[in-house]
Amino acid sequence: MTMNTVEHRRSGLMAQTCGRRVETTPVRLLRIQAETLIRCRELQARVASPLIFALSTALKLLCIDVPNGLDHDELVVVADSQKTRRRIVGVRCIYWSYPMRFVHLDGIVCVAPDTTWLMYARRSELESLVLLGDAFMRRDRDQRWMPLRDFRDSCHTIHEQIRKTGRRMPAGTAQLRRALVLMKENTDSVRESELRLMLLSYGLPMPQVNPQLDIKKMPGQANANIRRKLFLDLAYPEYKVAVEYDGKYHAGNWEEDVRRRMILEDAGWVCVNATWSDMRTDSERRAFAASVASRLERQSGRKHAVSGPISLRRLASRLMRRMKRAEDSGGSDVEEARACS
Known part of the structure; x- marks a missing residue:
């Protein structure tokens, strides 16, 4: 029997569904990680000395949901001195001379989430820092890296290490403090x-x-x-x-x-x-x-007026002042102020 191989015309809805399937967030993050890992291995195989992957590349390797404002397709590596900065076609190399924490992943080394967050401070908007910080503390245990308290402690430890060396703090440190009061645990997206x-x-x-x-x-x-x-x-x-x-x-x-x-x-x-x-x-x-x-x-039964919009910078400053007053007054008001922030 001869088969007719002519493609039948599809309805508009059928045409829209072709190739379009909604991925759950975990499946999407695992797919992106696998694709990024292949690219990183191919790059490492071309370079004699070990590479340390950073910024959006590190986030993708660690299955972290990258906000649109921070998502870049190019691979990013980090050097700890100007002399060790690489010039590799199609690869962005950044310079970071402060303490770094690493994660080893199947023969590939990348920067840990908390250090990555610090690296972004000098090159990102406040909203992007908050969105990224939220992504480290997802409600889903499989996506969660650390609770907010541990996140604050880790950043404080790195800053203390910098102070002990007598060096100036990295650019964007004030931006990080603002982001911390706006970040929240247990988000989903x-x-x-x-x-x-x-x-x-x-x-x-x-x-x-x-x-x-x-x-x-x-x-x-x-x-x-x-x-x-x-x-x-x-x-x-x-x-x-x-x-x-x-x-x-x-x-x-x-x-x-x-x-x-x-x-x-x-x-x-x-x-x-x-x-x-x-x-x-x-x-x-x-x-x-x-x-x-x-x-x-x-x-x-109470009035809730809509005002603004107020900038996130002003909003963070307002919340920081509220927390400062609570700390000065002492007692349980501090935790209550943190909850409100």
Whole structure:
């Protein structure tokens, strides 16, 4: 029997799906790591002396979610002196003469996450530093490198080592202090972190990050004795207002998202969902912040005005002053101020 091999015309939706599959974050990070590892091995095989990979290359090797502002396709290596700087076609070589921590990975050496964060301070925007710091402290244990307290201690240790040598601190040290008060543990994605910073910039209170809710169904509902544990992207538990980011992953989980929202609403919660389009322009960001503020007013009976947007630098300075006052007063106010930041 002769087979007709003529390609049949596809519908518009079928054409859109060809070659487009939504990867989960862990799968995407592992794929990027494997691709980067191959490139690093090929480069190392061409060079006689050992290379130390840095910046975005190191982040990809360590399966860390790289914010768009820091993501570069070129391989990056680091030298500890001007004399050892390399000139390799297609490779960027940076100079770093301060203490470095390393990670060894299948014959490849790269800079550790905390040192990489310090390296970025002099060449990155404050928002990118916060997003990267959040990525080191993901809620997913497989993506998590360290808690915030250990992160602060590690950076402090490196700075103390520099002070003991009598050298000036690296450029961008003040920027790092600002980033530390804006960073949060237990985030799930870069978009969630961007959403949190956006709400703060428009004068809204600091939301909790990925709080776990233990919700019991209301009497009279089916399976009323069943409890559900839910994690919310961002939330104001005292007002029962949740703010969720709907990315590509949610497109294939529509039924679960509807069920989840019904459970929240049955428990008295109000949910505000953000998409990428809500964060594109100043007017769209302000409109979304106003939408969250109106829910907070409705749930609390108190006015929540939208202002700004205030820069992250000013916002960080404000939070640092609040923490300083708490430290000066002593007592448990210090931890409370840290939580608010």
